[in-house]
Amino acid sequence: MHIAVFSQYHTNPDCPATSRHYALLAHIARTHRVTLITTRTWEQQRLTQEFSWLPEGVEMHAANVPYHNKMGIRRRALAFGQYATYALREGLRIAKPDVIWGISTPLTAAWAAEQVARWRRVPWVFEVQDLWPSFPVAMGAVPNQWAQKRLFSMEKSLYQSARHILPLSPGMTSYIRNLGIPEQKLTTVLNGTDFDLAARATDATVAALRQQLHLEGRRVVLYAGTFGRANNIPMLIGAALALAASCPEVTWLFMGHGYDEVLLREAAAAYPFIRLVPPQPRHAVFTWFRLADVSVVSFLGLPVLDANSPAKLYDSLAVGTPVIVTNKGWTRDLVEDNGCGWYSPADDASALAQQLRHLFKHPELLQAASKASYQIAATTFDRQKIAAIMQEVLEQAIN
Structure with a gap:
């Protein structure tokens, strides 16, 4: 089975970050072909060189899209858009996957995964790491009400189009369920540890x-x-x-x-x-x-x-x-x-x-x-x- 993974951020255990997907990809790549579409944001922030950048068996396509926590709202939005554009293009170029795994945040990464899944007529699975756009709206990052409505509309359409949804906490699962998403489409998978x-x-x-x-x-x-x-x-x-x-x-x-x-x-x-x-x-x-x-x-x-x-x-x-x-x-x-x-x-x-x-x-x-x-x-x-x-x-x- 060929799995295409859309994730704006890839890290490994040499990075000052959780590296959740490093562990998950390493497990899955033992039995399936995995293509990761990501950015090089964290690759330059490695503090050690103890681990390979990619788990064995994972093929990577990575864009040079800068991103860091100190960026302002407009600069972050630009980074999100740049990755989504790259991911959409690369997703249509790679060998046709059997299933697509879209990971938010940001929501634009999941949007790119959904678009490629629709064009290539394959199912996609949505992993929800944070509640977007609820979080940026609550933090005042999206003050325009028209933009808020568009983002919330996009969020719900992504839940509806996904074959399955994987929220990272019971609270996220409850939120998505309350939007009218069927229970059988939801599986809570906690962030976990190594x-x-x-x-x-x-x-x-x-x-x-x-x-x-x-x-x-x-x-x-x-x-x-x-x-x-x-x-x-x-x-x-x-x-x-x-x-x-x-x-x-x-x-x-x-x-x-x-x-x-x-x-x-x-x-x-x-x-x-x-x-x-x-x-x-x-x-x-x-x-x-x-x-x-x-x-x-x-x-x-x-x-x-x-x-x-x-x-x-x-x-x-x-x-x-x-x-x-x-x-x-x-x-x-x-x-x-x-x-x-x-x-x-x-x-x-x-x-x-x-x-x-x-x-x-x-x-x-x-x-x-x-x-x-x-x-x-x-x-x-x-x-x-x-x-x-x-x-x-x-x-x-x-x-």
Whole structure:
């Protein structure tokens, strides 16, 4: 079977990114022909050279379309359009696939996949990583109401035309179901994590990192991921300041890059208990997560963000580090129902500081949550199992 994959961003474990599809493509390419239509955005951002850029058996067609988190709205829109144009052209040039796998974000990548599927008269499967256009509209990136209506109309038409839809969280599945999409077209596949890479976070590597960072005897709170507008970095800085007086033994590590990096640099320069960590390759992040006593997965208090499926949630739980989430949606249910974390209201720095203060005064709570974290991750978040589900959906799509 020949599978054409439309994804604007391709990463591998040498990159400071989740590399979800690297694991999925590696699994599927063992038994099927895979053609990936993507861009070279992340190829230039590799931090190491330990892994091949493509999984064995994957053929790549890649456009040189720049993109980064600090771009403005118009520049991002141009990048989305450039990739969609390239993907449409390449999709009509490659050998005819049996099925097409379209991955958003952005929504324009899925649109290109749908167009090629229609022209080549083959089925396509829609993987929904984020709710577009709901997210950019909620963030004020699409102020024009006419444009909003067009985007929402395109979104629904894509759901309708896809042979099958794969949302990355129960919240996304509920949203799509409420648009009138039949239940039989929906399969929830969580973002997941890579247990082969998580196994690198051994006692020895964690101890070495702790010594290197001079963190012996200190409590560690970790935020790892994008410093984007939606991630509520100012709230986390506020919580760090509120906690400092009562818990002077706590160090906050912020690992990543993005829009609020300047703000974090200023905070780290002013306060010794806040440290800014450069982005790390995917295969190394698990040691940082295991080093931490607790990690924080924070977002603005926007309803659309409750459906998110953040990679840092899965990575943290995979090494037994409990998580504090600020979404009211399915991630809150996950950590509370499984005892692997806690909920703190978005936009409330004092509440987060109080929650952390309570946990550090009662370390037995952290220990119990740590055991529960690994258990739920091992049974639910393994990307090898998710890849098998993905392959089955693609195979069934052509029948």
